[in-house]
Amino acid sequence: MLKQFFILCSGADKNLLESCSEGEQTKYVGIGATVFFTAVMAFIASAYALFTVFDSVYPALLFGLVWSLLIFNLDRFIVSTIRKRDKIGSELLQATPRIILAVIIAIVISKPLEIKIFEKEINTVLLKEKNAMALNNKKEVAAYFKTDLDKNKAEIDSLKAAISKKENEVDSYYETYIAEAEGTAGTKKLGKGPVFKEKIAKHDLATAELDTLRKNNLVIIAEKESKTKILQADLDKKISETQPIIDGFDGLMARINALNKLPWLPSFFIMLLFLAIETSPIIAKLLSPKGEYDFKLEDLETALKATLEQDKYQRNLLVKTSAAMHDKVYEDIAQDKNLYALQKQKATELLELQAHNFVEKQKKTF
Structure with a gap:
């Protein structure tokens, strides 16, 4: 079997x-x-x-x-x-x-x-490539969001700096009017004189401006920080969405390329x-x-070839012989006088009929 x-x-x-x-x-x-x-x-x-x-x-x-x-x-x-x-x-x-x-x-x-x-060696190569792709992907996504994040951060820092500057200004006014009251600076007169009142008025005005500035800026800062969180969430989402594509980078072509690196x-x-x-x-x-099989197969093939060639030769010879016989038959017929006279008679009758028909057609035209 x-x-x-x-x-x-x-x-x-x-x-x-x-x-x-x-x-x-x-x-x-x-x-x-x-x-x-x-x-x-x-x-x-x-x-x-x-x-x-x-x-x-x-x-x-x-x-x-x-x-x-x-x-x-x-x-x-x-x-x-x-x-x-x-x-x-x-x-x-x-x-x-x-x-x-x-x-x-x-x-x-x-x-x-x-x-x-x-497979194990290829998996190691693919792991390195996936890690490199993941890092590059994070860099590319971060670069895409970097402009908005940097702009947002710069605006927040600017708002915080304005508050800090105003706080320093209030602190400066506070130290000035305290020194004036203690008599350690300014007019160096102890007590709350006209200069003291002027300086404390500036301090109170700056404090009010600081409260207003802090209130307004903190609202804007909260909005900016919320926007920063949204941008960061979008960045993380983009990375998480593209990560499965990187994790799936182990198809046939990837493995063939990894094999070529070994x-x-x-x-x-x-x-x-x-x-x-x-x-x-x-x-x-x-x-x-x-071998024996080759000889027997060759014998069958040559025998068939010889038979086909012989049949072809016989068919060609048959066609040639038949053509020669037909040529001889028609040649003998052409030499027959009775058949020639009969063919001449029929041809003459046919010509006469054609002539009569032609004359009749010509008469009808008049």
Whole structure:
């Protein structure tokens, strides 16, 4: 059962191979097994690759199955169409396009499996890239809101500075009128004289202005601080909205790029392994000597070719002979005097009828 299945995978003629030796059958069983297991690896690789795209098992399995069947059919076609020739150069010439196709298939199959094998290392690279992207994103968002935040902060600082300046002015007036009352400055007269009253009046006026300024500025400062909180909330919201996009930066293309940033030698050897597996049926068929199956297949093909060429020659000869016979028959008919006289008589009658009809038409015009 398994033997017959692998023979089917090899693309060989089952009936013809059954008439060959056991060793010849074993060779094609090996070729068929290589084709089958290559398709299995193609299924695993494509299913994993598509799982990273869809994040769902069932679509990945479905498309993986379709892809593996495609690879299986291509490999089977490649192996079954290679014919053993008498010259190695002819075999290499016919195998070159198939080897190129096998190389492409091997690269396509190996890449997703390389991603799975080096998954931990790729995750480390992706983590560094995500962190860098998150920092850059914060800087870009902060830069977007920076103008408004800086403007708001500058206005708040300006309002607070105005209050502080007025407080310093009130404190200065307070120290002045106290010094005047104590007689340590100004007129240096102890007591509450006219100068004292003038200075305390300035202090009271400045205090009233300070109260008004503080009241107005604190209201504006509260509004500005509320606006600052809104801007900061918008900034945090923008960062939180973009963070899932950064966290989701682990798709197939991102992983392939991350794989390319790792040392190339391990990945290269894995690709060489798959390349060897994919091209092994072709190489095995090229290196193996012409076997019993090849001779029997060549015999069938040459016999059919000879039969077709013979049939074609006979058809061409039949056409030529028939044409020659028809030429001879019509030549003999042309030499018959009775047939010539009859043809002349009928032609004369036809001309007479045409002449009479012409005359009748001419009369009707008058």
